[in-house]
Amino acid sequence: MKVALTLEEINTGVTKKFKLKKLVPCQHCKGTGAKDGSAAETCPDCHGSGVVMRTQQSFFGMVQTQTVCPRCGGEGKIIKDRCPHCSGDGVVYGEEIVEINIPAGVSEGMQLSVEGKGNAGKHNGYNGNLLVLIEEVPHKDLVRDENDLVYNLLLTVPQAALGGAIEIPTLDGAVKLKIEPGTQPGKMLRLRGKGLPELNTNRRGDMIVNVSVYIPETLSRDEKQALEKLQTSDHFQPTQSIKEKLFRKFRSYFD
Numbered sequence: 070m071k072v073a074l075t076l077e078e079i080n081t082g083v084t085k086k087f088k089l090k091k092l093v094p095c096q097h098c099k100g101t102g103a104k105d106g107s108a109a110e111t112c113p114d115c116h117g118s119g120v121v122m123r124t125q126q127s128f129f130g131m132v133q134t135q136t137v138c139p140r141c142g143g144e145g146k147i148i149k150d151r152c153p154h155c156s157g158d159g160v161v162y163g164e165e166i167v168e169i170n171i172p173a174g175v176s177e178g179m180q181l182s183v184e185g186k187g188n189a190g191k192h193n194g195y196n197g198n199l200l201v202l203i204e205e206v207p208h209k210d211l212v213r214d215e216n217d218l219v220y221n222l223l224l225t226v227p228q229a230a231l232g233g234a235i236e237i238p239t240l241d242g243a244v245k246l247k248i249e250p251g252t253q254p255g256k257m258l259r260l261r262g263k264g265l266p267e268l269n270t271n272r273r274g275d276m277i278v279n280v281s282v283y284i285p286e287t288l289s290r291d292e293k294q295a296l297e298k299l300q301t302s303d304h305f306q307p308t309q310s311i312k313e314k315l316f317r318k319f320r321s322y323f324d
């Protein structure tokens with residue numbers, strides 16, 4: 070069975086309810102497989118042990134091997150009058166509401182095996198396990214990188230130059246972040262512990278904020294004039310040392 074989860078659900082863990090088509094105990098015989106509540110009889114072949122001894126001739130002489138009783142399939146009991154509704158299996162196809170708890174920190178492609186929530190066992194035997202395949206619903210603002218979350222922060226040119234306070238969306242609500250004056254595009258800010266929880270531990274990933282700067286795509290005449298004035302202005306020209314600093318940073322991405 071597939072289950073699609075949002076990052077918010079993965080962040081906290083979630084209980085999901087499903088209507089599932091699967092084998093359920095037969096209501097007519099209460100799962101026993103015997104007609105009209107007639108009791109199952111002890112298997113005459115194995116006398117209830119579920120195993121039979123087979124004698125085989127081998128190179129060393131006669132060898133006794135223990136095998137599952139073919140008559141009762143190892144159950145030790147046989148049903149004389151089979152329930153007509155389930156042909157004596159004690160299970161029929163039906164629907165059941167299944168509730169499963171999904172822990173925090175699961176990820177796309179992970180398979181959970183939920184004990185006892187699968188098909189009902191024959192003759193009131195053990196239930197099978199339910200296999201749940203996890204799928205992730207893409208988030209509108211955040212990208213998952215293992216347990217880290219990446220956010221692309223788009224600043225305006227004045228914001229990047231002047232600095233200021235901005236809000237970053239995290240899965241636990243918005244967080245205020247201070248932007249330093251002169252923040253360069255490509256700068257990475259790390260918010261410790263604001264990522265996703267790691268499965269089965271109490272560690273958490275980080276939120277990584279990638280700074281980018283929006284350059285206007287169209288300009289009014291006034292805006293154009295203002296920028297033209299700034300074009301030759303002192304602080305709009307990177308000095309040699311700034312060029313070197315930014316190049317060192319750029320080169321470090323390839324290390």
Ligand SMILES: [Zn+2]
Nearest residue numbers: 095098152155
């Ligand atoms: Zn039945």
Ligand SMILES: [Zn+2]
Nearest residue numbers: 112115138141
């Ligand atoms: Zn038997």
